[in-house]
Amino acid sequence: MRRVLPYPLLTASLLLMWLLLNKFSLGHLLLGAVIAYGASWAMTALQPAKPRIRRWDLIPRLFFRVLGDIFRSNLAVATIILKGKRRQRTPGFIVIPLQLRDPTGLAVLACILTATPGTAWIEYHADNGRLMIHVLDLVDEQAWIDLIRDRYARMLSEIFE
Amino acid sequence: MTGLDDFPLWAAILVSLLLLLGSGLTLLGTIGLVQFKSFYERVHAPTLGTTCGAGGVLIASILFFSVLQSRLALHEVLITVFVTVTTPVTLMLLGRAAIYRDRIEGKDGMPEFDSGEPPSDGSSAAGG
Numbered sequence: 278m279r280r281v282l283p284y285p286l287l288t289a290s291l292l293l294m295w296l297l298l299n300k301f302s303l304g305h306l307l308l309g310a311v312i313a314y315g316a317s318w319a320m321t322a323l324q325p326a327k328p329r330i331r332r333w334d335l336i337p338r339l340f341f342r343v344l345g346d347i348f349r350s351n352l353a354v355a356t357i358i359l360k361g362k363r364r365q366r367t368p369g370f371i372v373i374p375l376q377l378r379d380p381t382g383l384a385v386l387a388c389i390l391t392a393t394p395g396t397a398w399i400e401y402h403a404d405n406g407r408l409m410i411h412v413l414d415l416v417d418e419q420a421w422i423d424l425i426r427d428r429y430a431r432m433l434s435e436i437f438e
Numbered sequence: 439m440t441g442l443d444d445f446p447l448w449a450a451i452l453v454s455l456l457l458l459l460g461s462g463l464t465l466l467g468t469i470g471l472v473q474f475k476s477f478y479e480r481v482h483a484p485t486l487g488t489t490c491g492a493g494g495v496l497i498a499s500i501l502f503f504s505v506l507q508s509r510l511a512l513h514e515v516l517i518t519v520f521v522t523v524t525t526p527v528t529l530m531l532l533g534r535a536a537i538y539r540d541r542i543e544g545k546d547g548m549p550e551f552d553s554g555e556p557p558s559d560g561s562s563a564a565g566g
Binding site for chain 2: 411
């Protein structure tokens with residue numbers, strides 16, 4: 278399996294992308310499969326780290342949780358902008374000690390924090406696992422730390438580690 | 439416009455609403471970009487445009503072309519995926535550059551963030 282298909286996930290995603298970009302037909306399925314296969318072999322020259330996904334069943338749960346959070350924080354930031362200067366806000370930095378060390382998990386966490394308006398990934402130190410983020414409306418520092426650790430980081434550790 | 443004559447009304451209304459919602463949120467994001475004072479606050483505002491703003495426009499596009507061509511047009515999903523995956527790269531670059539500059543200039547309110555510190559209090563805090 279490893280010898281024939283070095284990066285099965287990448288191959289599958291490339292094939293899916295090809296089929297989304299073109300109309301679905303048997304010809305495109307074959308052509309896309311050949312291209313995806315060739316491209317995933319070309320990737321072996323770069324030797325990217327291979328993420329191991331341990332808990333597939335958690336991915337949809339995480340996806341919908343993040344989707345809901347994106348909606349909610351969009352609303353929150355939109356109201357902040359609409360209220361303008363009339364509302365008191367305390368933006369600030371918080372430092373979160375993370376136990377999650379898997380590079381893919383951290384990359385996904387970066388995507389989540391960037392995609393939710395109101396939180397922005399600023400700095401991460403790999404040697405002590407500390408992440409600094411900037412929060413637009415910082416009311417309770419500990420609540421934010423708990424939120425990010427319990428809501429995302431724990432689930433990502435379960436998926437990737 | 440030709441080809442749009444038999445476009446159903448319900449879909450037209452839904453597509454317009456989604457477009458208005460998406461572009462409205464993007465507009466709000468740009469207003470926020472002007473309104474906020476510091477760099478770190480400004481970083482948050484355009485996120486409205488890249489998440490729900492883009493989402494609204496893309497769902498409208500999916501709906502429009504799916505109804506028009508009576509087949510599922512889903513390649514817009516790829517735009518969402520690539521936007522979500524690539525924005526953190528820009529954000530981290532900008533954020534680190536900004537915080538580096540602010541620390542060098544000794545600006546007030548910049549948090550200290552020791553890189554060489556062992557994770558002593560980190561592990562105790564992360565215990566729960």
